[in-house]
Amino acid sequence: MNHGMFITFEGPEGAGKTTVLAMLQEYLEEQGFQVLLTREPGGIPIAEQIREVILSTSNTEMDPRTEALLYAAARRQHLVEKVIPALEKGSMVLCDRFIDSSLAYQGYARGLGIDEVSTINEFAIEGLWPDATFYFDIEPEEGLRRISSNSGREVNRLDSENAAFHDKVKEGYMQLIDRYQGRFHIIHAEKELPLVFEEVKAKLLDIINR
Numbered sequence: 001m002n003h004g005m006f007i008t009f010e011g012p013e014g015a016g017k018t019t020v021l022a023m024l025q026e027y028l029e030e031q032g033f034q035v036l037l038t039r040e041p042g043g044i045p046i047a048e049q050i051r052e053v054i055l056s057t058s059n060t061e062m063d064p065r066t067e068a069l070l071y072a073a074a075r076r077q078h079l080v081e082k083v084i085p086a087l088e089k090g091s092m093v094l095c096d097r098f099i100d101s102s103l104a105y106q107g108y109a110r111g112l113g114i115d116e117v118s119t120i121n122e123f124a125i126e127g128l129w130p131d132a133t134f135y136f137d138i139e140p141e142e143g144l145r146r147i148s149s150n151s152g153r154e155v156n157r158l159d160s161e162n163a164a165f166h167d168k169v170k171e172g173y174m175q176l177i178d179r180y181q182g183r184f185h186i187i188h189a190e191k192e193l194p195l196v197f198e199e200v201k202a203k204l205l206d207i208i209n210r
């Protein structure tokens, strides 16, 4: 079976993933790659509906385990409906957030435990871990500053958590980078956009040509 590559993009809020991913899609398509750009939670109608429930600023009473299960449910449906068929067609799948967001946000920052959240997610993904993961490294305060100066960006329930929560998200990611050393690639996301894009492009081409 023809099998594409599954590449995920992670980091704190406002790190620049969405912006760079749009540039990367355009570049890779110009190079002749078949590309699927998608995001989590979301990417398909059922998962977009779950996204609304999770991220609505009205749902302040949501229990952390409910939150973790909803992310895992959205992930499962998105994989089955969209990601797996694209990989089977040989596409390069670029996904804005995946399992590592659950491990950092729900596992570490919410305090549910990285191993516990990994267990429910392993049920959801059935062994489909990313081939590579780019971590956009930025101080959480700087990412939040970028979001607040973008008037078009809605602030969601997770964005609205306090600074201590966002600092813990970053600590969670640091643990994951240590745990999955071969899979993670660090991007210096505080630099200017063209430099960030060049770094991602160079590292991705390296991975593709390995």
Ligand SMILES: Nc1ncnc2c1ncn2[C@@H]1O[C@H](COP(=O)(O)OP(=O)(O)OP(=O)(O)O)[C@@H](O)[C@H]1O
Pocket: 011, 012, 013, 014, 015, 016, 017, 018, 019, 020, 146, 147, 149, 150, 189, 190, 191, 192, 193, 194, 196
């Ligand atoms: N390198 C950069 N320098 C300065 N501003 C940037 C840079 N990259 C992106 N931005 C701006 O920062 C804001 C957040 O970027 P973006 O939406 O791409 O981040 P994100 O990682 O997808 O965030 P989130 O995961 O919270 O949705 C946008 O207004 C974007 O234009």
Ligand SMILES: Cc1cn([C@H]2C[C@H](O)[C@@H](COP(=O)(O)O)O2)c(=O)[nH]c1=O
Pocket: 013, 039, 040, 041, 071, 097, 098, 099, 100, 101, 102, 103, 105, 106, 156, 158, 159
């Ligand atoms: C997949 C996933 C996401 N999150 C959080 C991270 C962000 O705060 C939002 C998604 O918003 P974005 O603007 O699309 O980045 O959800 C999470 O906590 N757990 C997850 O598994």
